Amino acid sequence: MARTELQNLTISEAAGLLERRALSPVELTEAVLQRIAVVDKKLNAYITTCGDQAREVAQAAEKMIRAGYHLGPLHGIPVALKDNIYTRGVRTTAGSKILGDFIPAEDATVTARLKRAGAVIVGKTNMHEFAWGGTTDNPHYGTCRNPWNPERFPAGSSGGSGAAVAARTCLGALGTDTGGSIRLPSSVNGIVGIRPTIGRVSNHNVVPLAWTMDTVSPMARTVEDCVLMFGVIAGHDPLDDHSAQVPVPNYVGELTRGVRGLRVGLIHDYSLAHVQRAVGDTVRAALKTIESLGVEVEEIAMPSIQGNISAQLTIESCEPSTYHQEWLRTRATDYGEDVRTLLELGEMYLATHYLQAQRYRSVLRKEFLDGFKRVDAFVTPTLPFTATPCGATTVVIENGQEEDMLSAIMQFTGVPSLAGLPALSVPVGFDAEGLPVGMQIIGRPFDEGTLFRLGHAYQGATDWHTRAPSV
Template identity: 40%
Template sequence: MDLTELSSLIYAKQVSSEEVTRRYLDRIEMYDGVLNSFITVCSEEVVKAAQVADHDMALGRATGVLHGIPFALKDVFWTQGVRTTAGSKQLENDVPTTDAHVWTRLKHAGALLLGKTNMHEFAYGTTTENPHYGATHNPWDLMRIAGGSSGGSAAAVAAELAPASLGTDTGGSIRIPAACSGVVGLKPTFGLVSKQGVVPLAFSLDHVGPITRSVRDAALLLQLIAGYDPQDSTSVRSQNEQYDRMIGNSLSGLRIGYNESFFFAQTDPQIEERTREVLTFCSELGAQVESVEISNLSDGAFAQNVVIASEALYLHKEWMAETPERYGADVYKRLASGSQYTGVDYAHALDVRLHLQRVWEELFSHIDVLISPTIPFLATPIGDREVAVCDVMQPIRSNLTRFTNPFNLCGLPALSIPCGYSKEGLPIGVQVVGKPFSEALLLQVGAWIEQGYPTRIPPLFD
C-alpha cells in the first residue's frame, strides 16, 4: 500500500493511524531480523504519536496529506531526540537537538517517525554492507546486496516495513538500491531539496530524494520537501511546481534518447534487454525514440572520484586523525584515498564537470529525456567484490555507480523505475534523466513505465 492510499484511508477514518503504525511495527518485528533494514526503530514513540494523530483527526485537526502516516528515514537525517548515526561508530550516540529541514517539512505534513534505516557507513559505498550494524539484505534474495548507500530505506519500502523513506544520493545512492530492491527512487536536481541537517559526504554532489512504492508517491514527497532553504548554501531558488501535474499525459511526440556506446557496454544482457523493451514500449505509446551520441562520458568517472574523495576527506580529516579506529576498514581506505589527489587534480575535475554540463545542455536541446539502465548488473551476493559481466570480471563497487554518477556530477534529475525481473527473480531498474528542474516530465514518463511494468511485494515478505 502506498502513501496516497494510506492517506485516503486515514482521512476517511476507515483505518486509524495507530492501526497502520502497529501493522508496520509488526512487520518490522517479524521480518527485520533477516532483512536488517533498520538501525533504530522508534516503537513506543511512534505509537504514542499515532494516538495523538488519531485524537487530532477525531477533532477535525488533521495536519496535512501525511497525517498519521509512519515514515522511515535513512539514518543520515537529523531527528530531534532520536540518534543519527550515519551508519557509523563515530556518531553512534549522537542525538541531534534539531530536525533536518526536510524532516521538519514532512512532520508539518503529518508524518510520524517510524525509525532510521541502515546504510553504508557515512553513505560512502554502494552495497550497505555495514561493519558496525550489519549488512542489509536484498528482499528478493537474502543472500544478495540491497544496494547502497540507502540500502536500508529501499529494502524496507520494498518489503513493506515502511510505506516510504528519504535517502541521499552522491553517486547513485538512491537509484542503485531502488533498482536492486524493485522500488522507485528519485534524485532531484542539485539544490532543489535542502540538505540542512543531513550528514554530508561530498557537499557539491549530495542530493536528497524520495524512495517510494509508486511514482505518484515520489511526486507527492517531492512536492513536500522541495523548495529554497536559506540555511543550505547549495539550495537554489526555483519556480513552484506541481510535480504530479503531468502524470497521465500522453507520451505522443516526446523525444526520448538512448546511448549504446556507454550505457549498453559491459552490461548484463537481461538488463539491456529490459531497457530496450522499455524504449520500444515508449515508442508504442507515441514517443520519438532515437539513438544519441554523448561525448566524454568516461571522463566523468575520473572527475566524480576526485571530487567525492577530496570533499569527503576534507569533511572527515579531524576524525581520521583523532579516532581512525572507529571507521570500518573499507570506508577508512576510501576516505584516505582522497589524499592522493592534488589541488590541480581537483581543478581538472571541476573543468571536466563544466565541460560535461555543456555536453548535457546540448543533448537536452535535442531530446526531452534520456533513458538508460540504472545499474549495469543484477544485485550481487553479499561479500563479493567482483562480478562477471559479459565474461569480464568487474569490481562491484565502482561499477555500480557507472550509470548513475554522471548525473550527480552535473546535478541533473534522475528517476529509477522498476521494469520487470530477471530469470533469477531479481528486480531490474531503468533510469529516466532530464535537464535541470524537469522532475515533472521524468515522473510523467516514469508513471507510464510503471503502468507497463507493475511491481509486486517480494515473495518472502508477502
C-alpha cells in the first residue's frame, strides 16, 4: 500500500498489519501527520497537533513491537482527542479562550488508558466552546467544516473529532457526549459514534458540561474500530465518583454473535416523525436491511417522550451555568456570544424547573425499561436533518418551516442522554446532495454490546462506511 493511502486503513486493519510487523507505527503516524498537513487547512478539525510527541511515541511503539511486545489493537494507532479531555503537558482549551493557556499536569483517565494501550495521540480536536452547542462554529479557534462538503457544518460539540475521523486525519478519536455531542457529528460526518451508559467510561479530568449527563467515548469509521477503542477505555475508575462497578464484557466477542432473533422497537409517532424526507426514507431502508438479517421490528408507544427537549434544555442550561458561575461574572466577554447567552439564561431558571426536569428523567427511564421487556433496542434517526450550512442558526425539517437549530438538533439524541442509556450512531446512507445520514440505536443500561452487534451486522450487510469524502 502506498504511504499516502495508509490513513485509509481502519484501526482493525492497521492493527493486524502492525502486529505482524508488515507496517511500522512510524510510517503510519507519518502518513496521518502528512494528511493533517494537507487537509486540515480546509477543515480546521484540530486545535493543536502533536507531531513531535506523536513521532516519539510511534518510534517507541516500533521498538517495542520489533522486540516482540505488542500491547494490543491500539498499539501504534494514531488517534485524536477532543480538546476538553486532559492531556498531560499538552494544551487543553475546551474550545475556549478562558482555558486557552491551560496545560494540564495530569492526563484524563481515558487519555492514560489509551496511552497505556500504546495509542499515538496526534492532536486535540476542535469543538463547540466548552461543548455547549452543536455546530463547532468556534469563535476562538475557527469554524470546523464537514469533509463531505466544507460549506456544511460538522455538527458538534465533538465536530472536530467527527471531521477528523471522516477525513482520515486520524484512525479514531474520542469525543464527549452530553446531549448528543458524539452522535450528532458521527451522523453528519458519516462515521460511527457510541454514547456509553452513564458511569461506563470515566469522566475524570474531562472539562464538564452537565455533570449528570456527561460521557466520553470513541468515534471511528467502523463499529469494530469503536469496539477496539471502547474496550480499552471502559471500566470502573476510582477517581470518578460516578463511575460504575459493572464488569466490562469482551465486546469483540459480542460482534461474532450475530443478530438473528433480536427485537428492535420504533417509538410510536416519534421515531420517524418530523424528519426530512431523505432522512426518513434512508432510515426506513436501513430498518429493512436489519429485518433481512433476522431482526424483528415492532412499534411501541412511549407517552412521556414529548417533553424531552425542554428537560434537556433545562438541565443543560442549569448545570453548565453552575460550573461557569464565577467566570461568567469575571470573564464574560471571553465567551463567544452564543455560549455566553446560554450561560446567562441558565442562571434564570427556578430550582423547581431543574428538579422537575430531573424527575422527568425518571419517568422517561421507566418507560424505556418497560419497553426493553419487549425489545432489545430502539431505533430513531440520529438527527432529523442532514448537515446544514456553516453558521446557520435555523434549519428547515418539513413544510418549509424554519426551526431553532439548538432545539432541532436535540430531537432524538437527548432522549437516551436523559434516560442514562447507551446509544450508537451508524451511517446508513446519503441524501440527494451526498450528505451522510445516521441511525441511532438505543440500548439497555450497560448493554453497549447489543448495540455493537446490531451496528456491526448492519455494516457487514452494507458498504456506506467504506465511502470516503473527496476532501
